[in-house]
Amino acid sequence: MKAKTFKAGGGASPRLQQNWDWRAASNFICGGAGGGLLFAAALLSLAGTNVRALLVAGMALIGIGLTCVWLEIGRPLRAMNVYRHIKTSWMTREALVAPVVFGLGALAFLTNSVIATVLAGLAGAAFVYSQARILNADKGIPAWRHPACRPLVFATGLAEGAGLLAVAAPWIGLGVASRTGLVAGVLLLLLVRVLAWRAYVRALRSSGAPTGSLRALAAIDQRVVVGGALAPALLLGVGILGFPGSVVAIAAAGVLAVAAGWLLKYTLIRRAAFTQGLELKHQPVRGRGVSGPAARPGWGGAG
Amino acid sequence: MTRYVMAIDLRRCVGCQTCTAACKNANATPPGVQWRRVLDLETGEFPDVRRSFMPVACMHCDEPPCEEVCPTSATTKRPDGLVAIDYDVCIGCANCVMACPYEARSIVDEVRFAYGDKPIKSEEVRFDPARVSVATKCTFCIDRIDLAAKTGQVPGRDPEVTPACVNSCISGAMSFGDIDDPESKVSKLLAETEHFRMHEDLGTGPGVYYIWDKK
Numbered sequence: 001m002k003a004k005t006f007k008a009g010g011g012a013s014p015r016l017q018q019n020w021d022w023r024a025a026s027n028f029i030c031g032g033a034g035g036g037l038l039f040a041a042a043l044l045s046l047a048g049t050n051v052r053a054l055l056v057a058g059m060a061l062i063g064i065g066l067t068c069v070w071l072e073i074g075r076p077l078r079a080m081n082v083y084r085h086i087k088t089s090w091m092t093r094e095a096l097v098a099p100v101v102f103g104l105g106a107l108a109f110l111t112n113s114v115i116a117t118v119l120a121g122l123a124g125a126a127f128v129y130s131q132a133r134i135l136n137a138d139k140g141i142p143a144w145r146h147p148a149c150r151p152l153v154f155a156t157g158l159a160e161g162a163g164l165l166a167v168a169a170p171w172i173g174l175g176v177a178s179r180t181g182l183v184a185g186v187l188l189l190l191l192v193r194v195l196a197w198r199a200y201v202r203a204l205r206s207s208g209a210p211t212g213s214l215r216a217l218a219a220i221d222q223r224v225v226v227g228g229a230l231a232p233a234l235l236l237g238v239g240i241l242g243f244p245g246s247v248v249a250i251a252a253a254g255v256l257a258v259a260a261g262w263l264l265k266y267t268l269i270r271r272a273a274f275t276q277g278l279e280l281k282h283q284p285v286r287g288r289g290v291s292g293p294a295a296r297p298g299w300g301g302a303g
Numbered sequence: 304m305t306r307y308v309m310a311i312d313l314r315r316c317v318g319c320q321t322c323t324a325a326c327k328n329a330n331a332t333p334p335g336v337q338w339r340r341v342l343d344l345e346t347g348e349f350p351d352v353r354r355s356f357m358p359v360a361c362m363h364c365d366e367p368p369c370e371e372v373c374p375t376s377a378t379t380k381r382p383d384g385l386v387a388i389d390y391d392v393c394i395g396c397a398n399c400v401m402a403c404p405y406e407a408r409s410i411v412d413e414v415r416f417a418y419g420d421k422p423i424k425s426e427e428v429r430f431d432p433a434r435v436s437v438a439t440k441c442t443f444c445i446d447r448i449d450l451a452a453k454t455g456q457v458p459g460r461d462p463e464v465t466p467a468c469v470n471s472c473i474s475g476a477m478s479f480g481d482i483d484d485p486e487s488k489v490s491k492l493l494a495e496t497e498h499f500r501m502h503e504d505l506g507t508g509p510g511v512y513y514i515w516d517k518k
Contacts, residue, residue, distance in 0.1 A: 011340065011342045011343065012342045012344060012357070015406075017400070017401060019397035019400045019401070019410060020397060020401065024397075069396075072396075072397075073394045073395050073396045073397075074393075074394065074395020074396075074397075074410055074412060074435075074436030074437055075393070075394045075395050075436050075437060076394075078375075078392070078393075078394045079394060081374070081375040081377070081392055081393075081394050082374040082375060082394060082396070083374075084374065084375050084376045084392070085373055085374050085375060085376045088370075088371045088372070089371065089372055089373060089374040089398075090372070091372065091374035091396065091398050092374040095374065134372075134398070137368070137371065137372045137402065138368075138372065138398065138401035138402045139368040139402050139403075139404050139505055139507070140368070140400070140401050140402050140403045140404045140405075140406070141401055144401070273401075275404075275406050276404040276405075276406075276502065276505075277406075278342060278357070278359055278405070278406065278501065279501055279502065280313075280342075280344055280346075280355055280357055280513075281499040281501070281513075281515075282497070282499055282513075282515040282516070283313075283346065283353055283355055283515065284312075284313035284314040284316075284355060284514075284515045284516070285314060285515060285516040285517075286314050291515060291516060292346060292347060292353045292355075293346065293347070295344050295346045295355070297344075
C-alpha cells in the first residue's frame, strides 16, 4: 500500500492572499502617490508657485487607482454601496474623501486659490491616511495589521508625492529658494520613510509573522534603502549644488523615490500579504493522556 | 439573550470530512470553496509524532473584523451571534476576506458546478445566483436557525434546526447551541472541559470553542 503523504501544515499554514491583484495594488500605488502629490503641491503653492498641472496629475492618479479597484470588485454596478458604512469602515471613508479631493482640486484648479489648493492638499493627505487605515484594519493579514504598517504606508505616500514633485521640477520653473525647499522636503520625507520601513520590518520580525511575509519584505530591503533613500539623497545633494543640469539630478532622485515607494507597496499588497494561517493552541489529549505542543505552521520571527 | 456557538471536541474528531461533505451538500458551494473544512495536522518529530484534526469555518465572532471593514454593511452581526451576509448588498470588494483571520470567506466570480456545466440535483435545488461575485462563508445554516423561531424547536437539540455539519458528525465531536442558556448541551460541555478559541489574542471573540481535555 502506498504511504499517504501529508502537506506540511495540513492546510493551516499562511498562504498568499489571491483576492486583491494588481488592480487593488494599483489603487494603493496610484492613489497614495496622487494624494501625496496633492499634499506636496499644496505646500509648494504656499511659495507662490503655480501648481495647477500638479493638481491635475494628483487627481488623475487617484482617479486611475479608483478605476482600477472598481474594475476589481465583483459587482461594479453596485459600487455606490461603498458609502453605506462610515461608522467603522475605512474603505467607506476613503471613498468619501475621494469626491472631496476632486471637488477641492477642481476648485483650486479653476480659481488658482492658495486656500483651495491647501485644502485639496490636506484632502489628498487624508486619502493616503485612509488607505493606510484600510490595510491596518485587515486583521487577516499580519503584515498589514501591524501597527507599524500604518505610518509606513502614510509616509511612503507622502514621499512618493514629493518624489513626483521632484520629477516635475524641470518643468515648473522653481526659484532657488523653492528648489532648496523642495530638496529639503524630499530629503526629509525619504528619511522618514526609510526609518518607518526599517522600524516596520524590525517590529514585524520581533512580533512574529508568516515566514513568507518576512521573506518577501527582506527581498526588497536593499532596493528600498539604497535605491529609495541613499541614491536619491545623493542625487538631491548634487542637485542642490546648482551645477548646470542639476535639476535633472533632482528629477532623477524623484524617479527613484517614487519607484521605491511603488515597489514597496506592490510587495506589501501582492507578495508579502500572507494570511494569518490557522493554529492549534492545544493538542487534544488522547491515548497517552498528555497534550502535545501547540501547532502554528508557517510562522517566523520571534512571535 | 441568545448567543449561538459551536463546540468541537478535538479528542473525538477523526478527520473523516463528513462535515465538509454535509456542508457542501447543504449549501451547494462551488468547486474549490469549502465553507467548512477539516485541517489535518502532523506535528512533532519521529518517534514522537502526533496527528490531529481540526474542523474550521467562520467563527461567527463577537467582534467580527469582517463586519468592521465591510464598506457596504452587507456583513452584519445578528443579536443571536450569527454573522450574516446580505448578498444583494455586497459588492465583492474582498476587504472582508482580508480582514478575516480564519480564512473563512470566499469569492467566486463565475458559475461553477461540481461536474461540468450542468448542476447535479442538490446544486439544481440550492444554486443561488446572488452568491456569484460576492463574499460567502459558513452561515451556521442560518435558514435552519431562523426556522427554529417559527417552529419552536431548539437549535443544537432538534436536527431540523441544527447546522448540517453538526448533524452529520459521525463521532459526535460537534455540538451547537445557545451558550447563554446554562442548560444547553454546549454550555454543559464547555463547563466540564478544557477548551480554547482560535486567535483569541486578536480580540475577535470567536464563537467556536475547541475542546482538548477534560477538566
